[in-house]
Amino acid sequence: MLDIPSPVRVDVETLLAAQNHMGVCDAFAQYAPVGKPDAMTAPHFPKVAGIDSTVPPPAHTVAPASPTPAPPPSSSAAPGALIQDRLAGWVSDLTTLHELTERLARTATLDDALHEMLRAGAALVGARRGLLALEPADGLGPDTTVGLGLARSDLGHLETVPRAATSYGQILDRAEQSDKPEVHADLLSEDGLDPRHREVAVRLGYAASFALPLATTAAGRLGAVVWLYDEPAEPVERQRHLVGLYTRYATEHLARMLELERTRAKSRTIAEExxxxxxxxxxxxxxxxxxxxxxxxxxxxxxxxxxxxxxxxxxxxxxxxxxxxxxxxxxxxxxxxxxxxxxxxxxxxxxxxxxxxxxxxxxxxxxxxxxxxxxxxxxxxxxxxxxxxxxxxxxxxxxxxxxxxxxxxxxxxxxxxxxxxxxxxxxxxxxxxxxxxxxxxxxxxxxxxxxxxxxxxxxxxxxxxxxxxxxxxxxxxxxxxxxxxxxxxxxxxxxxxxxxxx
CATH class of the missing domain: 3.60.40.10 (PPM-type phosphatase domain)
Known part of the structure; x- marks a missing residue:
């Protein structure tokens, strides 16, 4: 047993032995990001209990060059302290995801759910703006686009960009369904960027984007969501992992809200007729x-x-x-x-x-x-x-x-x-x-x-x-x-x- 000068005591041998059995560590491992928390380019996420209901400002607008790897722990560092920090990071991430999904589950309409998903995703990836294009693959609608930090005129400018040149358009037009994101870490420096897309990006002031598909096994493709950065940037591995987990849950919720909205619309139409x-x-x-x-x-x-x-x-x-x-x-x-x-x-x-x-x-x-x-x-x-x-x-x-x-x-x-x-x-x-x-x-x-x-x-x-x-x-x-x-x-x-x- 290590005597760790901390409010929490960790039995290292017991913790390591428990990893070979089903228990709490399995739950932590299931949601653990691939990279180390220390490798993030943004400050560590606060627990959601401290996140304001409005979208917090982005943790960064410019992704620094390759992050400096953390120095190897000295031989004098306590192993228990490292394990304690790792557990604290995992618990913070789980708390964040739990609170964000709870807020999403409390939405009562499809429109509220779309805006809540945009706000939560922006907080997770450290972006300030974004848009969500809802376009169900079955063609039954409703088709709509909602924005975060974008005025109606801004959405109008984005609609003038050729669909194939936008990250969400590339996702929606894929021949096969895939959960692969579309990442443009430095949009304006890319070769072959559509001239109209470059013009709109400069006009609206964004230089990078990160987009994810919205799809479920049962409902198929529902749409795509993209978050915009003011300057060249991209989410680090840990952020991608968290937003991926959140997006999978949120898409299932959107599919249920979409079906409910269609049922309500049919009832209203029948009543009017x-x-x-x-x-x-x-x-x-x-x-x-x-x-x-x-x-x-x-x-x-x-x-x-x-x-x-x-x-x-x-x-x-x-x-x-x-x-x-x-x-x-x-x-x-x-x-x-x-x-x-x-x-x-x-x-x-x-x-x-x-x-x-x-x-x-x-x-x-x-x-x-x-x-x-x-x-x-x-x-x-x-x-x-x-x-x-x-x-x-x-x-x-x-x-x-x-x-x-x-x-x-x-x-x-x-x-x-x-x-x-x-x-x-x-x-x-x-x-x-x-x-x-x-x-x-x-x-x-x-x-x-x-x-x-x-x-x-x-x-x-x-x-x-x-x-x-x-x-x-x-x-x-x-x-x-x-x-x-x-x-x-x-x-x-x-x-x-x-x-x-x-």
Whole structure:
């Protein structure tokens, strides 16, 4: 046993003997870099617990000439101290990788994951800037390019460089999949460098690059990532080893996020296709609609359909659940309401009664809210009925108020649904706004405060836009849901249907 004057005692013989058995040293050896830590051109990486969430400045911008090898340890040096330093370096590297992968795993969207991977990789290789080109080999997309420390105009300049002349382009165009990096330690001194690439590199101020492919066994090629150095440089062996380990994990995570993003996009597309592609043109009334679908796809819907004798049917509704099954159920419910409206639209109570019976027989595990209005624009007359739905809002010069409808349970909640309808006559120039509860729920406020916020937004509609139902709907949407809440990912869909009567 060596007596090492250190907070940690190391039993050298026990440590060396343990290397022949499965244990902690095997884990260290698995992640140990090939070169010695002392051979790095950059200072030793701090533990990630001390790394700021933003990308730290690069450890170096110029790689010195061949690093001076460390002098051999003197005979007086304690063997235990050397082993202790090596173990400390390995533990620091493992801690760094663990923290960076934890931060990546906490990303909720594909875009967040792409930016987090760029930041973490830049910290590992000692670079300040970079870009990631996502281009799945299956051609299903999405294809995108994100940058780190590069403005949108900088990315535009890079796109003018011939693809085959860029390091990421060379990776993406490889005939065979390979994990070999593309290293350009002194880009501007290379013979045969594309003139446009040289011009852009000088303009943007980078002189070296290090690129890695992004690929998995299951998903194949996903894209390529490249980090840019301000001056001639390249990662040393230890940095390459660490960024290689991180990139392999990050690529698997990107593949999962990519599949999730594609599923969400399909759900949104299906939901949008099940809604009206355009609103009808009806005399004496102007129509506008706004729809925001949550990431999993929800069951909120709207409809506006011409009826016999110049009448118009307006409807909004929401079915319980989310995802593909809720979207499909929403499509069936909307199609059924259209059929009932054509047959007996002048009686909204009969329309909703038929819809309730159909829902109870075909979708017994679901419930739905709905509001249907039979409009005669020439007479400025509306007859409407609601089943557990929020009351419409009328917006005009002389009044801004909710149209009181009879209280009723949602469809599918009672053995037999029926509630009286109400008749309403809008004044010339007034707009009737139909909406779903998602508009209120996304505020995060209790319902009474959410209704008050909606009413205040309607009162505050500027006079200059009161003759445009689309502008009114946009104003209310952005006022009730400020700071991007109208576009943020949420489990709540939002539907607004505005009808302005002449």
């Amino acid at each position: 099940l809604l009206p592609s355009r609103l009808p043109r009806i005399a004496d009334v102007q129509l506008a609609a706004r729809h925001r679908t949550g990431p999993r796809g929800g069951g909120d819907w709207y409809d506006a359909l011409p009826l016999p004798e110049g009448a118009l049917g307006l409807a909004v509704g929401s079915i319980t659940g989310s995802g593909a099954s809720a979207v499909a159920a929403m499509g069936r419910l909307r199609a059924s309401l259209r059929a009932y409206a054509v047959m007996e639209g002048e009686d909204p109570v009969a329309v909703l009664s038929d819809l309730e019976l159909l829902l109870r027989l075909t979708e017994p595990a679901r419930s739905a809210t709905a509001l249907f209005a039979y409009c005669e624009p020439a007479l400025r007359k509306m007859v409407l009925a609601g089943a557990g739905h929020s009351p419409p809002l009328v917006i005009g010069e002389r009044r801004t108020e909710f149209i009181e409808t009879s209280l009723s349970a949602p469809l599918g909640m009672l053995a037999c649904w029926e509630a009286p309808s109400v008749e309403f006559s809008p004044e010339p120039g007034e707009t009737v706004l139909l909406y779903t509860d998602g508009l209120l729920h996304r505020t995060g406020d209790p319902m009474d405060r959410a209704f008050a916020r909606l009413h205040a937004a309607a009162v505050g509609v500027p006079r200059t836009i009161r003759d445009d139902p689309g502008a009114i709907a946009d104003h209310i949407l952005h006022t009730v849901l400020p700071d991007g809440l109208d576009a943020a990912d949420s489990n709540e869909d939002v539907v607004l249907l505005a009808a302005r009567f002449e």
